Amino acid sequence: MWNSAEIESLNQNFQVMSxxxxxxxxxxxxxxxxxxxxxxxxxxxxxxxxxxxxxxxIKIDNPKSVSSDKVDDKDVFKVSFDAExxxxxxxxxxxxxxxxxxxxxxxxxxxxxxxxxxxEISTFIKFSVGGIGVPVEKLKSFLALSDAEYKTYKQPGIPxxxxxxxxxxxxxxxxxxxTGGRKPANVMLNxxxxxxxxxxxxxxxxFKKNGIFSFKLITSLEGVPSGTPLYxxxxxxxx
Amino acid sequence: MASIEESGGGGHKKGAxxxxxxxxxxxxxxxxxVDLGFLLITFFIFTTTINSPKAFKLNVPDDTAKDDEQTExxxxxxxxxxxxxxxxxFYYEGQLASDxxxxxxxxxKEIRAEILKKKANTPEKDLVVIIKPDETSVYKNxxxxxxxMQIADIKRYAVVDIFPGEVELIxxxxxxxxxxxxx
Numbered sequence: 001m002w003n004s005a006e007i008e009s010l011n012q013n014f015q016v017m018s019x020x021x022x023x024x025x026x027x028x029x030x031x032x033x034x035x036x037x038x039x040x041x042x043x044x045x046x047x048x049x050x051x052x053x054x055x056x057x058i059k060i061d062n063p064k065s066v067s068s069d070k071v072d073d074k075d076v077f078k079v080s081f082d083a084e085x086x087x088x089x090x091x092x093x094x095x096x097x098x099x100x101x102x103x104x105x106x107x108x109x110x111x112x113x114x115x116x117x118x119x120e121i122s123t124f125i126k127f128s129v130g131g132i133g134v135p136v137e138k139l140k141s142f143l144a145l146s147d148a149e150y151k152t153y154k155q156p157g158i159p160x161x162x163x164x165x166x167x168x169x170x171x172x173x174x175x176x177x178x179t180g181g182r183k184p185a186n187v188m189l190n191x192x193x194x195x196x197x198x199x200x201x202x203x204x205x206x207f208k209k210n211g212i213f214s215f216k217l218i219t220s221l222e223g224v225p226s227g228t229p230l231y232x233x234x235x236x237x238x239x
Numbered sequence: 240m241a242s243i244e245e246s247g248g249g250g251h252k253k254g255a256x257x258x259x260x261x262x263x264x265x266x267x268x269x270x271x272x273v274d275l276g277f278l279l280i281t282f283f284i285f286t287t288t289i290n291s292p293k294a295f296k297l298n299v300p301d302d303t304a305k306d307d308e309q310t311e312x313x314x315x316x317x318x319x320x321x322x323x324x325x326x327x328x329f330y331y332e333g334q335l336a337s338d339x340x341x342x343x344x345x346x347x348k349e350i351r352a353e354i355l356k357k358k359a360n361t362p363e364k365d366l367v368v369i370i371k372p373d374e375t376s377v378y379k380n381x382x383x384x385x386x387x388m389q390i391a392d393i394k395r396y397a398v399v400d401i402f403p404g405e406v407e408l409i410x411x412x413x414x415x416x417x418x419x420x421x422x
Contacts, residue, residue: 029266031266032268032269032270032272032273033269035269035273036269036272036273036276039273039276039277039280040276042280043276043279043280043283046280046283046284046287047283050283050287050288051287051288051291052286052287052288062292063378063379063382063383064383064386065293065295065382065385065386065389066386066389066390067293067294067295067296067386067389068293069293069294069295069296070291070293070294071291071292071293071294072294081378188294189297191378191382192378193377193378193379194377194378194379195377195378196374196375196376196377196378197322197372197373197374197375197376197377197378197380197381198374199378200378200381201372201400204299207299208299208301213298213299213300213301214296214297214298214299215296215297215298215299216294216295216296216297217294217295217296217297217382217385218292218293218294218295219292219293219294219295219382219386220292220293221293224390225351225390228351228355228390228391228392229355229358229390229391229392230389230390230391230392231390233392
C-alpha cells in the first residue's frame with residue numbers, strides 16, 4: 001500500500017507534528033469519541049429493546065391489571081372496541097393470521113353475497129392487520145379505499161348493539177366456517193377504559209354464540225399491591 | 240482520506256505552508272456522527288414502544304348449558320358486587336334482603352377489604368363472588384373488578400347480568416346521596 005518514500009515523508013510529518021505540538025496553542029477541539037460511544041450504545045439499546053408501534057387506526061387506552069402474561073403475536077384474532085363503542089376486528093400479520101383473514105373474507109363474501117374480487121380480498125387481508133370496523137353491507141365499498149384513505153377514513157364500527165343485528169357474530173361465524181371450526185390460537189379482546197359495559201357484553205355474546213369461551217384481555221401492567229393474597233402467593237417460594 | 244491529502248499536499252508546499260499542513264492532526268471530526276446518532280435515537284424513541292401489553296386470561300361459561308348442569312351458588316357464600324356509573328360500587332352478602340337493608344355502597348378502594356373480609360369468614364368451597372355490571376358501568380370497571388379477583392385470589396367468580404330490582408336500588412341510592420359516596 002505505502003511505498004518507502006511515502007512512509008519516510010509521513011514519519012517526518014509526525015516528527016514535525018510532535019515538536020510543534022509542544023509549543024502549539026491549546027486546541028479547542030473536544031474529543032467526541034466517548035460521546036459517540038454513548039450515543040450508539042443508547043441507539044443499540046433502543047433497537048434491541050423495543051419494537052415498532054403497530055399502525056394505529058383505533059385509539060385505545062387499555063385498562064391496567066396485575067396479570068403479567070406476555071401477549072402472543074402469532075395467530076391472533078383480535079376484537080377491539082374503543083370508547084365510543086366502535087367494534088373492530090383484526091388479524092395478526094403472520095402466516096396463520098393472513099390465512100384466517102383470507103378465509104374470513106371468502107366465506108363472508110359467499111354467505112352475504114358480497115361478490116368480493118380477489119383484489120378486494122387481498123385488500124381485506126392488508127387492512128385486517130390495522131383493523132376493520134365496517135358493517136358487512138359496507139365492506140365492499142370500504143375495501144375500495146386506498147391505503148392513505150384507509151388511514152383517515154373514520155370507520156363506523158361493526159354493529160353489535162342489539163342481538164338481532166350483531167354483525168360481529170357474522171364475522172366470527174365466517175372465520176370459523178372458513179377454518180372448519182378451528183379456532184385461532186389467541187382470541188384477544190382489546191377494550192378501552194371508557195367503553196360502556198353493554199358493548200363488552202355484546203362482544204362476548206357474539207363469541208359465546210360461536211362457541212369461543214376463552215379470551216385474553218389486553219391490559220397494561222400494574223404492580224400487585226403488597227399484603228394481598230396474590231402478593232403473598234407470588235412472594236412465597238414454591239414448595 | 241484526510242491523511243492522504245495531507246501527505247500529498249505537504250510535498251508540494253514549502254516553508255510556512257509545510258508547517259501549517261503538518262500541524263493538522265489525524266483526528267476526525269465526530270460532530271456529524273453524534274448528530275446522526277442522536278437523530279436515530281430520537282427516531283427510535285418516537286416510533287417504538289417499550290412497555291408491551293400484557294394478556295389477562297378470561298374464561299366465560301357456556302350459557303347454553305342445561306339448567307341442571309349449572310352450578311348452584313350457596314347463598315351464604317355469595318358476595319355480590321354491583322358496578323355502576325362514575326366508578327360507584329355496591330355490594331351485598333348472601334341474598335339481597337327484600338327491604339334492601341344489606342345493600343351497601345362502596346368504591347374501588349374499599350371493596351378489596353370487604354372481599355378479603357368475606358373470604359376470611361367463608362369456607363373456601365362456598366365462596367363465590369358475583370359481579371354484576373349495570374348498563375352505565377364501563378369496561379375499565381369490569382376489568383378492575385376481575386383484577387380484584389386475581390388480587391384477592393378468589394377461585395370462583397362470575398360476571399352475571401344485573402336484575403331490574405338491583406338497578407332500582409342503585410338508582411335510589413345514587414339519587415338520595417346526591418354527590419356519590421366518594422369517601
